[in-house]
Amino acid sequence: MSEIPGDLKFLSSHEWVRIEEDGSATIGISDHAQDLLGDIVFVELPEIGKIIDAESDAAIVESVKAASDVYAPLSGEVTEVNPLLEEQPETVNSSPYTDGWFFKLAPADLGELDNLLSPEDYSDACED
Amino acid sequence: MLCSLLKLIANMNKTILHPQHIGLGAKMVNFADWEMPITYLTGLIEEHKAVRNSAGIFDVSHMAVFDFQGGDQVKFFEKIFANDIKKISSSNKALYSVLLTQDGGILDDLIIYHADDRFRLVSNCSTRKQNSAWYKKHALEFGVEVIERSDMGILAIQGPRAMEKILNMKGMHSQVGSLKPFECIFNGDALYARTGYTGEDGLELVLPNDQITGAWESALTEGCTPIGLGARDTLRLEAGLNLYGNDMTLSNHPYESNLAWTIDLNDEERDFIGKEAMLKVNQTSCQKITGVILKDRGVLRPGYEIKHENGHGVILSGTYSPTLKASIGLARVDQGYGASGEVTIRNKQLKLNFLSPRFLRQGKI
Numbered sequence: 065m066s067e068i069p070g071d072l073k074f075l076s077s078h079e080w081v082r083i084e085e086d087g088s089a090t091i092g093i094s095d096h097a098q099d100l101l102g103d104i105v106f107v108e109l110p111e112i113g114k115i116i117d118a119e120s121d122a123a124i125v126e127s128v129k130a131a132s133d134v135y136a137p138l139s140g141e142v143t144e145v146n147p148l149l150e151e152q153p154e155t156v157n158s159s160p161y162t163d164g165w166f167f168k169l170a171p172a173d174l175g176e177l178d179n180l181l182s183p184e185d186y187s188d189a190c191e192d
Numbered sequence: 193m194l195c196s197l198l199k200l201i202a203n204m205n206k207t208i209l210h211p212q213h214i215g216l217g218a219k220m221v222n223f224a225d226w227e228m229p230i231t232y233l234t235g236l237i238e239e240h241k242a243v244r245n246s247a248g249i250f251d252v253s254h255m256a257v258f259d260f261q262g263g264d265q266v267k268f269f270e271k272i273f274a275n276d277i278k279k280i281s282s283s284n285k286a287l288y289s290v291l292l293t294q295d296g297g298i299l300d301d302l303i304i305y306h307a308d309d310r311f312r313l314v315s316n317c318s319t320r321k322q323n324s325a326w327y328k329k330h331a332l333e334f335g336v337e338v339i340e341r342s343d344m345g346i347l348a349i350q351g352p353r354a355m356e357k358i359l360n361m362k363g364m365h366s367q368v369g370s371l372k373p374f375e376c377i378f379n380g381d382a383l384y385a386r387t388g389y390t391g392e393d394g395l396e397l398v399l400p401n402d403q404i405t406g407a408w409e410s411a412l413t414e415g416c417t418p419i420g421l422g423a424r425d426t427l428r429l430e431a432g433l434n435l436y437g438n439d440m441t442l443s444n445h446p447y448e449s450n451l452a453w454t455i456d457l458n459d460e461e462r463d464f465i466g467k468e469a470m471l472k473v474n475q476t477s478c479q480k481i482t483g484v485i486l487k488d489r490g491v492l493r494p495g496y497e498i499k500h501e502n503g504h505g506v507i508l509s510g511t512y513s514p515t516l517k518a519s520i521g522l523a524r525v526d527q528g529y530g531a532s533g534e535v536t537i538r539n540k541q542l543k544l545n546f547l548s549p550r551f552l553r554q555g556k557i
Contacts, residue, residue: 100219102219106512128236129230129422
């Protein structure tokens with residue numbers, strides 16, 4: 065399992081969020097999640113402009129084996145989706161924390177970050 | 193949620209090869225109370241390609257093996273199988289059949305092998321107890337003893353280069369190379385059959401447990417790739433082969449399960465369980481299984497609803513096909529479906545085409 069970048073925060077359901085320098089929030093799924101799912105063959109991303117609540121379903125990721133919901137760690141408006149995932153969904157397997165990001169939000173309330181897990185707490189939760 | 197799934201694996205049945213799977217880094221899952229490898233380290237798609245392009249080996253020792261002793265075995269099988277055992281009872285061959293209830297529901301599907309005047313039957317894992325009771329109940333009348341061989345394991349070696357690798361395996365029975373498709377041979381208690389569940393050439397080896405590890409190691413040495421249950425499912429679906437529990441169940445009869453070819457009515461004297469129900473089926477109005485391929489992006493999954501110009505249907509098995517690089521499936525639909533239809537995925541209507549369920553032939557598009 066690769067090391068988790070320290071600037072990420074997690075939901076226990078395996079989604080990560082990173083607050084970028086411009087204040088936007090980038091969201092993806094963890095290395096552990098992509099490993100459990102196996103070969104990812106399809107990603108359904110939200111519409112740009114959609115308002116999403118924290119911990120509600122925002123995207124779908126499908127491996128050969130199964131479909132899984134992806135939840136938003138924060139509330140906000142979708143500002144961008146990763147165009148790479150349409151043609152190369154397997155990028156989520158090869159680069160879950162960088163090239164394989166799912167979408168970006170304009171966060172509604174950065175205070176929600178306090179509800180999320182640190183990389184250490186997330187790792188511990190996965191080992192439980 | 194995913195984390196906790198892995199922890200449910202405790203006190204489950206394990207095959208003889210369990211330590212080998214763990215040693216190879218397999219992800220293990222609960223399959224009908226057996227702890228089985230779903231994928232190894234390279235992942236499902238690479239495993240799938242290994243079988244299509246070269247050779248893969250599967251541990252399918254969770255499946256149920258039965259032998260039979262004494263009595264009138266041919267008469268017994270004539271009664272419990274929809275297919276006619278007489279097709280193989282004087283040759284060294286395998287026969288596919290379904291087991292029907294009196295009402296024509298499908299209890300299971302199976303392969304029965306015959307060679308050297310003995311029969312061996314392999315049926316599904318999840319139906320083991322049900323089948324064992326069913327065989328024993330009906331065997332009484334024919335004086336046949338049913339012996340469950342829990343001391344046996346099964347390996348499948350499949351792919352265009354499978355036979356070449358098998359013939360190089362240490363201690364391989366010398367006559368295996370001359371087996372034609374569906375032929376089989378016993379060597380002591382070991383059975384070798386030119387059958388499989390991938391649409392590729394290869395063998396299934398039903399071996400005493402003390403021969404399993406040696407055969408597995410020897411196949412790996414010859415370059416066979418270990419394949420998990422994940423790729424087993426994508427391979428069988430590309431070949432258009434039904435899976436019991438998905439594509440056929442107790443609630444369906446063979447005519448609506450793409451299995452009309454397994455109902456053998458040629459011998460009018462033969463009375464098999466479910467025959468009366470089969471004769472009453474209206475084959476022009478019942479639903480049928482068809483292959484489907486999704487024309488939009490997405491993945492077909494069991495339960496998704498289908499519409500076409502003359503009716504409805506439902507996806508029974510669905511996956512992503514690594515060979516076709518599109519989502520394929522088997523669907524049970526009303527007749528009169530034409531060339532294309534619509535599937536509903538998460539409240540969206542997407543286009544699909546209907547086609548023969550045999551997506552690949554001899555592993556080719």
